[in-house]
Amino acid sequence: MLGAIVFFVLCVATVAGMRARFRLPDHHLNLESKDVIRLATAVVGTLSALALGLLIASAKSTFDTADTEMRSSVARVLLLDRVMAHYGPETEEARQSLRTLVERRLERGWSVATTDQASGKFPGDYRDIEAVQDRLRELKPQTDAQRLLQGRALEISGEVAEAHWLLVETDSEGLPWAFLTILVFWLSLLFGTFGLQAPPNLTVFSILLICALSVAGAVFLIVDMANPYIGLIHISGDPLRAALLRLGQP
Template sequence: MNHLVIALIIFVCIFGSSLLGLYVRAMLPANHLSDDSINVVKMATGLIATMAALVLGLLVSSAKGSFDTMDHELVQSAASVVRLDRTLARYGTETHELRASLKHIYEGSIEMINSDDPAQLARLGGPEAVGRTEEFQRQVEALAPRNDEQRQLKARALAIVDDLFAGRWLALLQIKGSIPVSLLIVLVLWLCIIFGSFGLFAPGNATVIAALFMCALSTSGAIFLIQEMSTPLGGMVRVSVAPMRVALARLGE
């Protein structure tokens, strides 16, 4: 499901629970709203609020870590592609076709990553894309060095290709990262209880309703950002492919 739709559903649940609290407040007998009752409910909801804050903090940290890892891997892969191209260039004129093939494969990868289309992103790990990259590796392995310098350059090129493949699979494994559904349901339930208690002990005026609206919007917005950063190759919040385009422009020089 789209992250924006999920965030909207969460907002409706949270804000709706606060409005329900305001409604229930008007229906309760006065003894249910005594100071002793309010203190007990505040302590109970305080415990839930602490747990929700801890979970939200951990989720934000985890999502930011995934986003930063993907961003680092794309920058690292861009630098590695340029290194590979320059290594092949130093090897000799017999690598001209290999360098052209490298540029073609890398350009296709950039377009798939930048498409924001799940079907295109899935093709990154499809048989066709994997076959092209493995064929490229076999072509590098098939090079026949004529001297010590070419042997060193071939070994270096193969090492860079291995690093690129490792980074590629790391990116593929993070495409579908998201918050576990069970954790999201529990978290939203906690937030509904907290906002319901806010409405239960607040006067039902426009200022309170506006404050509850903004708080519910901010909380659902935080969950939206967590989900977006957990999938750094898609959605509204995504890693930049600018370093990859800069690297592409340097290939073949």
């Protein structure tokens, strides 16, 4: 959606620049004036390129970090299930709760649920992992091996819970909208000056249209990768689906 808005704004800025070309006096667009416009445009263009590069790098970093955290969480869930399996049949309910956690995560499509305004709590995964931890604490180990396994299971379940809250905090950060707004203003100024200096023919307008589409595509990528669990470019749920097949095995 934001990419389409940016494309529209840039197209409007280009057309406005082309229309202004016919209304300005000739001395406003003489050689000296165009030289100054080009110098000013170069400064704004450099700033825009740097801003776009920083935003793309930041979004890519967010995407890669989320992908790594998801895979690490899947590994912890599988390890937790195996530790509980080695403990004995007493952990059957806890293992079932763990499976429910994974199933709900897949059903929710990786999006973080919104806050319940009435209770001020986050519904979903934190309750499932706390149910697993409660059942683990209720265990009464009979041997030293079971006590070690219980402690290890509680440690891993704590890491899974920590990963969930990291997801919540990361999702709540959002995009730097002020930065994006300034960037769109810079880009609009650039395309407006392009239209102001460009001869009004189909070839020039087509090139500027393609450039506007390219810039809007870059903004789309930034927004999409900054939300790695939803959108067109999102983290695959295949590792979690594969883990679901392994959960509960003896």
